[in-house]
Amino acid sequence: MTETIHTLQEFMFRTKGIIYILAILYLLGFTAFWKFLFSRDKKEDL
Amino acid sequence: MKAYLPETAKKRSLFSPFNIFAGIVIIMGLVLTFLRFTKGLGGVSNLDHTNPWGLWIGFDLLTGVALAAGGYVTAAAVEIFRFDKYHSAVRPAILTGFLGYALVVFALTYDVGQPWRLPYPFFVSQGVTSVMFEVGACVALYLTVLFLEFSPAALEWLGLEKAHRWAVRMTMVLTILGVMLSTLHQSSLGAMYLLVPSKLHPLWYSPYLPVFFFVSSIAAGLSMVIFESTMAHRKFHDMMDENHLKHANEVTLGFGRAAALVLAGYFAIKVFGVALGNHWDLLFTGYGIWFLVEMLGFVLLPVFLFAVGVRDRNIKLIKFTAVITVLGIVLNRLNISLICFNYHLPADERYFPHWMEIGISVFVVTVGLLVYKFIVTRMPILFEHPQYPQEH
Numbered sequence: 247m248t249e250t251i252h253t254l255q256e257f258m259f260r261t262k263g264i265i266y267i268l269a270i271l272y273l274l275g276f277t278a279f280w281k282f283l284f285s286r287d288k289k290e291d292l
Numbered sequence: 293m294k295a296y297l298p299e300t301a302k303k304r305s306l307f308s309p310f311n312i313f314a315g316i317v318i319i320m321g322l323v324l325t326f327l328r329f330t331k332g333l334g335g336v337s338n339l340d341h342t343n344p345w346g347l348w349i350g351f352d353l354l355t356g357v358a359l360a361a362g363g364y365v366t367a368a369a370v371e372i373f374r375f376d377k378y379h380s381a382v383r384p385a386i387l388t389g390f391l392g393y394a395l396v397v398f399a400l401t402y403d404v405g406q407p408w409r410l411p412y413p414f415f416v417s418q419g420v421t422s423v424m425f426e427v428g429a430c431v432a433l434y435l436t437v438l439f440l441e442f443s444p445a446a447l448e449w450l451g452l453e454k455a456h457r458w459a460v461r462m463t464m465v466l467t468i469l470g471v472m473l474s475t476l477h478q479s480s481l482g483a484m485y486l487l488v489p490s491k492l493h494p495l496w497y498s499p500y501l502p503v504f505f506f507v508s509s510i511a512a513g514l515s516m517v518i519f520e521s522t523m524a525h526r527k528f529h530d531m532m533d534e535n536h537l538k539h540a541n542e543v544t545l546g547f548g549r550a551a552a553l554v555l556a557g558y559f560a561i562k563v564f565g566v567a568l569g570n571h572w573d574l575l576f577t578g579y580g581i582w583f584l585v586e587m588l589g590f591v592l593l594p595v596f597l598f599a600v601g602v603r604d605r606n607i608k609l610i611k612f613t614a615v616i617t618v619l620g621i622v623l624n625r626l627n628i629s630l631i632c633f634n635y636h637l638p639a640d641e642r643y644f645p646h647w648m649e650i651g652i653s654v655f656v657v658t659v660g661l662l663v664y665k666f667i668v669t670r671m672p673i674l675f676e677h678p679q680y681p682q683e684h
Binding site: 251257260261264265268269272276279280282283285286 | 549552553556557560563564567568569570595599602603
């Protein structure tokens, strides 16, 4: 995180890379959250 | 034409503690209004050229618009997506939205130097390249749409059957217009702050501010419907008909679930915003801790509390979480417009609202509460009009 960034390309590579990793983690987390939220519902409740 | 008055409304005393308190606030507000329009902005506020936007913009406008989002969220859910089981929530939500926007415009008349020039951007000098023009145009149009969406209740009350039939026929068109206009101006309010990247703290500034404002407005609207319903059940329980009482828990559960999902998405895009600017190091500063308080305490915590509340069908927990979320939205809008705005200025140049500014904001909110009380105790908002069954 504290490494110096010299160019826009380095900046974009780092920030975009982190966002892609976060997005994958988020999708996995959201799937688990969805299951947590709906797991106790009966079919007719949905 | 004879206005309908339900039996329960006749039993209510005019001299209730709330009415007496409201009366005192109204008198104080009228005095402050006189001072505002005779002495100018400088006479009642701490606004200056460095801080031209204060509490009236941060609280009355930004927060007011976000919290009034329940109108378009509920109308869209019921009229467009056909979640008919939430139908009993539509009229209270539309009313809250309508009053919310009306108060935004009312409060704005205190803020703009010459309130009689409020229509100028439309009729005299159109600044069509400004994002503020878009906000003004959308708010004006949406207030009209909300008025028309609310009109069936008022027309039932007044007994104007023919006009009522026309008003009901327009419901779908108005709902679609409402969603379009809300999408535009809720996001544009965030877009206004794209103009000040050097003044707004980097943790709150992001090119995605319009998206943040729009998504958070949906959560605000959902939570506000739950909050408003809780308050209405406490104060106007005797006004509610069987249909309202029967569906109340269902509305709370459904809206709590939706709020959990929306807030989960909102939390994610806010984290993406930090990542996009590579601002991780700022999280360990004073403002960073404040940012974490907002994100963890008023976004992530409500996500889990809503989810647990919905899973366990714990209505009390969902209602409590709705209050936290509403407070979180207030905090977020105040952070962006006041607390983290001009953050680089020395303390003595920072803005803090004058007590009279706070007084006028309290006055505006009280006017809203009084009008709300007047309407729900007379018009078919929480109950069905006997002559118009199934319209509600």
